[in-house]
Amino acid sequence: SxxxxxxxxxxxxxxxxxxxxxxxxxxxxxxxxxxxxxxxxxxxxxxxxxxxxxxxxxxxxxxxxxxxxxxxxxxxxxxxxxxxxxxxxxxxxxxxxxxxxxxxxxxxxxxxxxxxxxxxxxxxxxxxxxxxxxxxxxxxxxxxxxxxxxxxxxxxxxxxxxxxxxxxxxxxxxxxxxxxxxxxxxxxxxxxxxxxxxxxxxxxxxxxxxxxxxxxxxxxxxxxxxxxxxxxxxxxxxxxxxxxxxxxxxxxxxxxxxxxxxxxxxxxxxxxxxxxxxxxxxxxxxxxxxxxxxxxxxxxxxxxxxxxxxxxxxxxxxxxxxxxxxxxGFTCTCDLCTSPPADLAASDKRREKVSRLGQEVIELVSRGRKEDMQQAVALYSEAVEAVDEEGLVPHLGGHYEVLGRLWGAAGEVEKGREWAQRGREETEMFERAAMG
Ligand SMILES: C[S@@+](CC[C@H](N)C(=O)[O-])C[C@H]1O[C@@H](n2cnc3c(N)ncnc32)[C@H](O)[C@@H]1O
Missing domain, CATH: 2.170.270.10 (SET domain)
Structure with missing residues (x-):
């Protein structure tokens, strides 16, 4: 050939x-x-x-x-x-x-x-x-x-x-x-x-x-x-x-x-x-x-x-x-999908809440008004809590740092620093674990 x-x-x-x-x-x-x-x-x-x-x-x-x-x-x-x-x-x-x-x-x-x-x-x-x-x-x-x-x-x-x-x-x-x-x-x-x-x-x-x-x-x-x-x-x-x-x-x-x-x-x-x-x-x-x-x-x-x-x-x-x-091409049989319907419903609710709150925070921040920042902080804190409860991210350092920036934008500089510091500590701890 x-x-x-x-x-x-x-x-x-x-x-x-x-x-x-x-x-x-x-x-x-x-x-x-x-x-x-x-x-x-x-x-x-x-x-x-x-x-x-x-x-x-x-x-x-x-x-x-x-x-x-x-x-x-x-x-x-x-x-x-x-x-x-x-x-x-x-x-x-x-x-x-x-x-x-x-x-x-x-x-x-x-x-x-x-x-x-x-x-x-x-x-x-x-x-x-x-x-x-x-x-x-x-x-x-x-x-x-x-x-x-x-x-x-x-x-x-x-x-x-x-x-x-x-x-x-x-x-x-x-x-x-x-x-x-x-x-x-x-x-x-x-x-x-x-x-x-x-x-x-x-x-x-x-x-x-x-x-x-x-x-x-x-x-x-x-x-x-x-x-x-x-x-x-x-x-x-x-x-x-x-x-x-x-x-x-x-x-x-x-x-x-x-x-x-x-x-x-x-x-x-x-x-x-x-x-x-x-x-x-x-x-x-x-x-x-x-x-x-x-x-x-x-x-x-x-x-x-x-x-x-x-x-x-x-x-x-x-x-x-x-x-x-x-x-x-498969039907998921993971622990969550095979958990009792009430547990699955509670998980769905948390995930839906995280998506909704995330969207609301983005809208508030994109308006660029200082008076909206307090509310953005409150919503983001709620979202981070739900993320933590659902066990959705391997570490929360990044979220804490975002929270710090939101506090800063709301004029609460001290609180902003505290959260940013907490975020850095969490991230460093996580990176140390990654290094073994
Ligand atoms: C990338 S492979 C994962 C490893 C695979 N189980 C193996 O034997 O090598 C993806 C396939 O694993 C199976 N699988 C992966 N996760 C599953 C789950 N949560 N529930 C049921 N089957 C799953 C499905 O057959 C899927 O097509």
């Missing part, structure tokens, strides 16, 4: 993959002289571009020292119009996730700062990936970025959690040691990043090809870890219709923003955490390093499930349930 087309059709990338050095008029040699980086540097494999689309896959085998690799499905990192590509005007932007990754790789290799994963995943997370995974590993390119694990096996005993089977939720993470509020217990990096606009720009079969190829280009370990993740379509008939790579991406990805653009991001360790409407942990994505850290929302005791929220906190339970079903 015909060889697949690569970035720039049959030509090579001119030098290091940096947007500023792109020059379509030059025809660089495809055979770099010895010692030169490969034309797809800093990526470790020749990019694969889907013919007649603007999408390519860029892979790095050891992103952040991980032995699973990273594949990015993205538009070509420059505005391009050739007879071979389709360009959406919205997409004529040269900064994308792939350029961010490329810049990061280039600067890290220059400074020698390609950091290893500080927290290693449990080997169990890779689970026994079945032979069904082979469909997704049947790829269109012969060239693979396979890099067998060379680092020491992670000592899973050091992790404060383990992966277990849970009733009605598939697998989930259970704490094996106490995890104090504010403690960062997991750092993860994406295995796959895919432009969220992809489904609008390519046909279903093409999208499926790209997903399978992107996962197929990870290391053996990366592929096994990703393909061992949960699937939405547990029903055997549907399993036959939906390829494993697409199903895994759909069930386990989160939307993140990189360079002002949205990407589906698959974080294989983070993906093991189930949803809860009153979660015990929270994740924070850093769009510069692409790391995703998980932090304890409150003290977590051994034996407790570690959960995060996939939904917006302020929504009432019925809307949350609908969103989880339509967006994630």
């Amino acid at each position: 015909a060889p697949p087309k690569y970035l720039f059709g049959t030509t090579c990338l001119p030098g290091p993959l940096q947007p500023s050095s792109f020059n379509l008029t030059t025809t660089p040699s495809c055979a770099p002289s010895s010692g030169d980086p490969p034309p797809w540097h800093p990526f470790t494999a020749r990019p694969y571009c889907l013919p007649k689309t603007d999408y390519c896959i860029f892979t790095h085998a050891g992103f952040h020292g991980s032995d699973r690799g990273l594949s990015v499905i993205d538009v070509r990192p420059y505005a391009i119009t050739t007879e071979d590509t389709v360009v959406d005007n919205d997409d004529e932007v040269s900064r994308t996730a792939v350029t961010a990754v490329a810049d990061m790789l280039v600067s890290a290799s220059l400074s020698g700062a390609l950091e290893p994963l500080p927290d290693l995943f449990s080997p169990e997370a890779a689970s026994s990936s079945s032979s069904s995974s082979s469909s997704a590993t049947t790829t269109t390119t012969a060239e693979k970025t396979t890099r067998e694990p060379t680092s020491e096996e992670p000592d899973s005993k050091n992790l404060p959690y383990e992966l277990r089977d849970l009733p009605n939720k598939g697998k989930g993470l259970i704490a094996t040691r106490p995890i104090p509020r504010g403690r960062i217990f997991m750092i993860d990096y994406p295995a796959v990043l895919a432009d969220t606009k992809l489904p609008r720009h390519v046909k279903q079969a093409q999208g499926r090809e790209l997903m399978a190829e992107a996962i197929g280009r990870l290391s053996t370990r990366g592929r096994e870890e990703v393909l061992g993740l949960a699937r939405q379509n547990e029903d055997e008939e549907r399993k036959k219709r939906v390829p494993v790579s697409e199903d895994v991406m759909k069930t386990n990805s989160f939307v993140v923003e990189v360079q002002g653009r949205e990407y589906m991001a698959l974080f294989p360790k983070i993906a093991r955490m189930n949803h809860a409407c009153k979660p015990s942990a929270v994740t924070r994505f850093n769009s510069t390093t692409l790391s995703n850290t998980a932090m304890a929302f409150r003290d977590i005791l051994p034996g407790e499930e570690i959960t995060i929220s996939y939904s917006t906190f302020g929504l009432p339970s019925t809307i949350r349930q609908q969103n989880l079903l339509s967006g994630w």
Whole structure:
């Protein structure tokens, strides 16, 4: 069969993959002289571009020292119009996730700062990936970025959690040691990043090809870890219709923003955490390093499930349930959703109150009248109390500081200072906990 087309059709990338050095008029040699980086540097494999689309896959085998690799499905990192590509005007932007990754790789290799994963995943997370995974590993390119694990096996005993089977939720993470509020217990990096606009720009079969190829280009370990993740379509008939790579991406990805653009991001360790409407942990994505850290929302005791929220906190339970079903394909069985109706109603009432009061405070503040500030302080204090009661934020430092500013705006400078100080103390305490 015909060889697949690569970035720039049959030509090579001119030098290091940096947007500023792109020059379509030059025809660089495809055979770099010895010692030169490969034309797809800093990526470790020749990019694969889907013919007649603007999408390519860029892979790095050891992103952040991980032995699973990273594949990015993205538009070509420059505005391009050739007879071979389709360009959406919205997409004529040269900064994308792939350029961010490329810049990061280039600067890290220059400074020698390609950091290893500080927290290693449990080997169990890779689970026994079945032979069904082979469909997704049947790829269109012969060239693979396979890099067998060379680092020491992670000592899973050091992790404060383990992966277990849970009733009605598939697998989930259970704490094996106490995890104090504010403690960062997991750092993860994406295995796959895919432009969220992809489904609008390519046909279903093409999208499926790209997903399978992107996962197929990870290391053996990366592929096994990703393909061992949960699937939405547990029903055997549907399993036959939906390829494993697409199903895994759909069930386990989160939307993140990189360079002002949205990407589906698959974080294989983070993906093991189930949803809860009153979660015990929270994740924070850093769009510069692409790391995703998980932090304890409150003290977590051994034996407790570690959960995060996939939904917006302020929504009432019925809307949350609908969103989880339509967006994630499951009926939520978290502790709050399965609590007695009176408890659920009380929680809804508190959340509704927080949203309403927040809105009222915004309106008062935006009027900019000093005489409204006393009322803004009263409403904000009530909202913070409800937030605390509902256990909605991991720490209240930020809210206390806002309260301090509102007191200041109301002319009560001393009270303003007191609250701002309290806020700073709470934030510092929380940050100390995060440092361990
Ligand atoms: C990102 S995965 C979470 C980890 C997954 N349980 C596993 O086995 O790897 C999302 C899937 O987990 C299940 N799940 C997560 N949170 C749930 C909840 N609150 N209630 C019921 N099922 C849940 C659903 O099947 C959902 O499609």
